[in-house]
Amino acid sequence: MADIEREAMEYDVVIVGAGPAGLSAAIRLKQLDADLDVVVLEKGSEVGAHILSGAVLDPCGLDKLMPDWKDKGAPLNVQVKKDNFYMLGEAGEIRIPNWPMPPLMDNHHNYIVSMGNVCRWMAEQAEELGVEIFPGMACSELVYREDGSVKGVVAGVFGLEADGSIGEGTEPGMELHGKYVFISEGVRGSLAKEIIGKYDLQAGKEPQKFGLGMKEIWEIDPAKHKEGTVTHTMGWPLGGNAGGGSFIYHMENNQIFIGFVVHLNYKNPHLFPYMEFQRLKHHPMVAELLEGGKRVAYGARAISEGGFQSMPKMTFPGGALLGCSVGMVNVPRIKGNHNAMLSGMAAAEAAVAAIKDGRSGDELPDYETEVRTGAIGKDLKKVRNVKPIWSKWGLTASLMLGGLDMWTNTLGFSFFGTLGHGKNDADATQPADKHKVIDYPKPDGKLSFDRLTNVSFAMTNHEESQPCHLQLADPDVPVNVNLAKYAEPAQRYCPAGVYEIVEEEGKDPRFVINFQNCVHCKTCDIKDPSQNITWVTPQGGDGPNYPNM
Missing domain, CATH: 3.30.9.90 (D-Amino Acid Oxidase; Chain A, domain 2)
Known part of the structure; x- marks a missing residue:
């Protein structure tokens, strides 16, 4: 759809994603320069609708962003x-x-919180500072300058025909341009994936x-x-x-x-x-x-x-990756929201300095330096070997050796150096004939539930006539390769029952995608052993509607 003429809006900074990283960046930008034009685009029907986290929140990020958060009524109760x-x-x-x-x-x-509600509150604080926030605006494309830098995004495309073509009711959306573009889509976002590939940002790093x-x-x-x-x-x-x-x-x-x-x-x-x-x-x-x-x-x-050793280069011409678009979860602590907030602040500070210098569309190396050497890097470096130890030698070794390594890292050294992760998660999948089928008990409907019943409690919805947002590079692979070799694991790894193999007497097996069920977890984009599935954004507002996750 690159040849469609669209209206364009100009901003100083365009932020994709109203999670803790994107909202922290927006707030910090306006704290530093109230005259900046800042916009946040959120694909969920409202801020928080697509936020899901544990969550036990380390308040260090919020302490730095808004030291008076208690007085402002933050939902950390x-x-x-x-x-x-x-x-x-x-x-x-x-x-x-x-x-x-x-x-x-x-x-x-720390505090037990609903991160969805924390983000709703953060959005209120951002809007009070003058940030424009547009929910229900999925960002489906990147816009590039002639020099190859990222100029902005396309948002708000609605009403495409099922085959992706333009119909009578299609709304082409608009382009939002920025001096800098921040990508804070969360894990495995489609724009971040494109950017990481285009600029080879994972080069020299361990796989995520x-x-x-x-x-x-x-x-x-x-x-x-x-x-x-x-x-x-x-x-x-x-x-x-x-x-x-x-x-x-x-x-x-x-x-x-x-x-x-x-x-x-x-x-x-x-x-x-x-x-x-x-x-x-x-x-x-x-x-x-x-x-x-x-x-x-x-x-x-x-x-x-992946942690410290898997973080890609975070800057690219025209912008930066924030939070889970980079991967800043401290795995043994099961915490990443504090680092997401700190990353948003660091990116904002680098962008404000650049704009004051009259720059735009270039890279922000100060952001990268702050993340890798500052509080985020120190937090992640201490635990960098826990995940690879677990993957290589199992749970018991992880408890003992991983615990020892965390202790020694608090003193500034590690017996292991920095361990690698090896294969990516798709390549880790082995042929089905090497493993036994696992027999699972039937859900009892009281403590345990079938997937489709549970998905109804995610309140997810996708308008059925739009293009399927789960795209197959080759439609024959699920049956001819994945079913034959891997017993088509998409039937099982998807937590929403999106994928199924339909077998009817006298007919060849069919691979069916029930995209209406999708809760945007991105597991299929990650785990498919043939790397044949690509998750892209559906039209804005579609997907889960989490109330208090």
């Missing part, structure tokens, strides 16, 4: 009071004591690694609710099949956040991450907590897990 770690077996659990853990693992100064995080909100029996309690588990039900674990956070109003993370470098294509999550809830410790309660929300998203 539940401070962590108790921190539990358990190793699960099928029938029981062992409490892991807190005292051997490095200080960075302590949660007692990912996990799949699934989360439910439950209202539980008040007698069982312990506001401020944080619990993390490892071990069962995944065992040696995959890395990962669960979290259970006791929020206010007798609600808990319960979630499950599966590292996507698993080998067995028969693994069914969603069903592993559902099985977890039947563990005696978890089932006792949930019985008598009810699930009120569900969602899923990918998590960047």
Whole structure:
């Protein structure tokens, strides 16, 4: 659609994505120079609609951005009071004591939050400063200058025909140009993926690694609710099949956040991450907590897990990648929101300095330097070997050697140096005939649920006549390659039931994409063993509508 004539709007800085990174950048820009024209474009129907995180928030980013956040009414209401770690077996659990853990693992100064609600509040603060925020505006294309730098984005395209062509009702959208463009789409965003490829930003870095995080909100029996309690588990039900674990956070109003993370470098294509999550809830410790309660929300998203050694170059001609578009999650802490906020502030400071110098459309090297050598880099460098140790030698080694490495890193050295990650998550998938099929119990409809029932609690919706936003490079690969060799794992790794193989008597198998179910987790773009699926933005406002995730 590059040849379509569109209206254009000019800004000093264009920000794609109203998550913690993008909103922090917007706020910091206006704090530094109130006269700057700043716009934030958000593909969700409202700010927060597509935000899903655990979340236990380290407030260090918010402290730096708005030291008076408490007075401004930030929705950080539940401070962590108790921190539990358990190793699960099928029938029981062992409490892991807190005292051997490095200080960075302590949660007692942190807050249990809904990051969706935190972002809604941050958007209010940004708008009070004069930031323009446009929800329901998916950014579907990049706009380049003649010199190859990023000039802006195309946003607000609606009403394309199912085949992608222009119809009578098509709204072509508009171009939003900036002196600098910040990409803060979250994990595996389509524009960030294009930029990383175009400018070869991953060159010389380890491949990015990912996990799949699934989360439910439950209202539980008040007698069982312990506001401020944080619990993390490892071990069962995944065992040696995959890395990962669960979290259970006791929020206010007798609600808990319960979630499950599966590292996507698993080998067995028969693994069914969603069903592993559902099985977890039947563990005696978890089932006792949930019985008598009810699930009120569900969602899923990918998590960047590569850490320090996997962060691509963050700057490109005309802009910068922020937050999870880079990958700033501290894996053992299961925290990245604080780093996302700090990255937004650092990018804003670099852009303001450049604009004051009369620059535009070039790179912002001061941002890259600050991220790698400042608070974010120091946070991630200390834990850089935990994930590769787990991947190479398993959970027990990760607990022992990874814990030792975190301790020594607090003293400024590591016995391991910096370990690599090896294969990307797609290449880690092995042929199905090398692994046994895993038998999962049927959901009981009380503690565990089938995918389609749970997806209804994500309130996701996509207008059905638009082009499918899950694009196949080759439509024959799912059946001819992935089904034949890998038992088509898309049927299982998708936490929303988007993909299915339909087999009818007398007919060849068919690969069906139910894109209306998609919750924008991006797992298919990451884990497909043939790398045949590309996730792109659907039209603005479509997707999940998370209330309190």
